[in-house]
Amino acid sequence: MRVVERICLYLVVAYAALTLLDRARADEEPAAGSKSKPVAPAPAAVTTSEINLVNADGTLVVRMYARASGGGAIDVFNKAGKLATRLYARNDHDGELQLNDENGELRSNIGGNDTGGYANIYNRKGDLAVYAGGDSEADAGYVAVWGPKEVKAAEISVNKFGGAFAARNVATNKRVTSLGTAPDTGTGVLAIASKEGKAGVGAYVTEDGGQLMALNGAGKRAAFLGVSADPAGNGLIYVANKSGQRIVESGANAGGGGYMSVRNSVDKRVLFLGATTGKAADDGVVEVQRKSGDLGVVLRAYEAASSVRIYDKDEKVIKQLR
Secondary structure, eight states: OHHHHHHHHHHHHHHHHHHHHHHHHHHHSOOTTOOOOOOOOOOOOOOOSEEEEEOTTOOEEEEEEEOTTSOEEEEEEOTTSOEEEEEEEETTTEEEEEEEOTTSOEEEEEEEETTEEEEEEEOTTSOEEEEEEEETTTTEEEEEEEOGGGOEEEEEEEOSSOEEEEEEETTTTEEEEEEEEOTTTOSEEEEEEOTTSOSEEEEEEOSSOEEEEEEOTTSOEEEEEEEEETTEEEEEEEEEOTTSOEEEEEEEOTTSOEEEEEEOTTSOEEEEEEEOOGGGTTOEEEEEEOTTSOEEEEEEEOSSOEEEEEEOTTSOEEEEEO
16 A cells, blocks of 8 residues: 555656656747747957958958047048048047048048037148138137138128128238128128228218218228217218318208318318307308417308408407498
């Protein structure tokens, strides 16, 4: 009886072991009709300072390498073996992309620096032709165009009020044209100068209105056309001598009438004619002064009559005609 009990116990234990073994095999083996998925081994780490790729002809077309300065670089070559593109870390931290022509000559590059992004374009001689990028002073955009021998010919910039354009004479490297926003007032301004950057014409705007002026070869104001500041809002025209001293002036007075004034070389008024102001406004008056500026003769018209006064050197009336 004990023998039978032992045999039965052995059979139960054996059945249980076989059942567990079958279940383990079922988990490891794929189902019928399915394909097994091999498990790839973990990739081994690869460390190298240079990787080269060649085409079917064995010509080097791509080179990835570590630069001596510490940054990385990728060079792409054309089928003739000339460098076509280079992507690298410049100065160990700034990124730059260089684009070359079919002969491997640099034609443009794009990168980043402490002022922002930038792009350079070179002419066929390899000289810088165009720069576009950030301006560190205004924290804004800046574009410059160069002429022969890398002389800056034109530029577009930004000041604290707005944009501005400037053109230079490439022979003298002097600014001859400026158009844009005035850096001190924020109003519009146009300036045209000689090839030496001196004589020219300027148009600008003040709080009183628009103004146009002409400068002589010495850079002195020779003529003016615009709106006067005193009295504000009236028109004003004047011409000056070569020293910039105002000689002839014509405009509107505080009463709304017109006038013309002439000064001598020592800046004394010697002739005035125009409309009167005050209680007897809009009558005509002519004043002739001595070279010292003292009154000499005054001719005045009133509504009822006219008068002529003659003054001595102390500006006392010595004769009067009515």
